Amino acid sequence: MRGVVKRFGSQTVLDGINLDIRTGETMVIMGGSGSGKSTMLRLMIGSLTPEEGSIELLGRDICSLNEKRMNEVRKRFGILFQSGALFNSMTIAENVALPIIEHTDLDQDIIDIQVKIKLELVGLLHAADKYPAEISGGMKKRAGLARALALDPQILFYDEPSAGLDPVTSSQIDQLIISLSRKLGVTSVVVTHEMDSAFTIADRIAMLDRGRMLRVEPLEWYRELRDSPPQEAASRPEGERLIRQFLRGEAEGPLTERQETRAYEEALFGVGTTVTQTPSLQPTRS
Numbered sequence: 001m002r003g004v005v006k007r008f009g010s011q012t013v014l015d016g017i018n019l020d021i022r023t024g025e026t027m028v029i030m031g032g033s034g035s036g037k038s039t040m041l042r043l044m045i046g047s048l049t050p051e052e053g054s055i056e057l058l059g060r061d062i063c064s065l066n067e068k069r070m071n072e073v074r075k076r077f078g079i080l081f082q083s084g085a086l087f088n089s090m091t092i093a094e095n096v097a098l099p100i101i102e103h104t105d106l107d108q109d110i111i112d113i114q115v116k117i118k119l120e121l122v123g124l125l126h127a128a129d130k131y132p133a134e135i136s137g138g139m140k141k142r143a144g145l146a147r148a149l150a151l152d153p154q155i156l157f158y159d160e161p162s163a164g165l166d167p168v169t170s171s172q173i174d175q176l177i178i179s180l181s182r183k184l185g186v187t188s189v190v191v192t193h194e195m196d197s198a199f200t201i202a203d204r205i206a207m208l209d210r211g212r213m214l215r216v217e218p219l220e221w222y223r224e225l226r227d228s229p230p231q232e233a234a235s236r237p238e239g240e241r242l243i244r245q246f247l248r249g250e251a252e253g254p255l256t257e258r259q260e261t262r263a264y265e266e267a268l269f270g271v272g273t274t275v276t277q278t279p280s281l282q283p284t285r286s
């Protein structure tokens with residue numbers, strides 16, 4: 001992404017985003033609720049177009065592609081949506097087969113083998129003939145992932161892959177993301193606000209705050225910042241102290257000062273104009 005600006009009406013949701021994602025890496029896009037993470041993802045997969053800037057995906061400038069060419073690019077990446085987005089009237093195996101039937105003219109027995117391979121990869125071969133209503137939330141995520149893998153994508157996009165899952169299931173999904181990245185060599189782009197998950201799976205983390213990209217750094221950089229002693233941290237620039245507070249889920253720091261300042265401004269000038277600008281970086285605890 002180069003200089004990407006996205007607006008909805010008068011609201012600027014992304015403001016000059018630059019981001020490079022390297023082949024084979026796991027890039028985590030992290031930030032509080034409403035910071036623009038899902039919007040970034042939807043721009044990357046071509047389901048939204050930016051008002052300014054450019055986006056290149058798999059060597060193509062996706063903002064200038066027509067629908068037909070964009071569909072060619074779509075076959076080369078997979079997406080795991082928040083809900084898993086399975087068709088309830090179809091079995092898990094049928095759900096996974098669907099993109100293969102839609103986008104290829106392979107024989108049914110070849111498709112069956114493909115489906116079994118994908119289900120095996122996510123540990124769901126035993127549930128092939130079950131319907132979505134018959135399986136747990138974690139299994140639905142796995143099934144959604146198997147379907148995202150159906151066409152052997154080069155890139156996998158995940159939007160909050162562990163949302164709504166219990167901690168154990170959610171760390172199983174993290175392990176699955178890691179193992180798919182290793183086994184298949186895919187590039188993974190993961191949107192999450194969950195710190196534990198980010199620290200488990202990321203090679204690099206892009207930190208988004210209210211539509212702006214604060215930092216893009218290797219995981220080690222964030223680990224070092226999180227664990228830095230308070231005196232040393234106090235001398236760091238505000239952006240870094242803000243990230244540190246977010247990483248540590250602390251109640252006091254630049255994040256909360258920002259909130260308090262605004263509460264004061266609101267008391268002075270009246271609520272209404274600033275109330276929609278709630279800070280998107282909210283400390284999360286695991």
Ligand SMILES: Nc1ncnc2c1ncn2[C@@H]1O[C@H](COP(=O)(O)OP(=O)(O)O)[C@@H](O)[C@H]1O
Nearest residue numbers: 008009013031032033034035036037038039040
């Ligand atoms: N289709 C849309 N129309 C209008 N506003 C939107 C739309 N999608 C997202 N937004 C707004 O953009 C901001 C960022 O949303 P989103 O990218 O979903 O954040 P995140 O995924 O980080 O929680 C929010 O204020 C949200 O209300």
Ligand SMILES: [Mg+2]
Nearest residue numbers: 037038039160
């Ligand atoms: Mg989101």
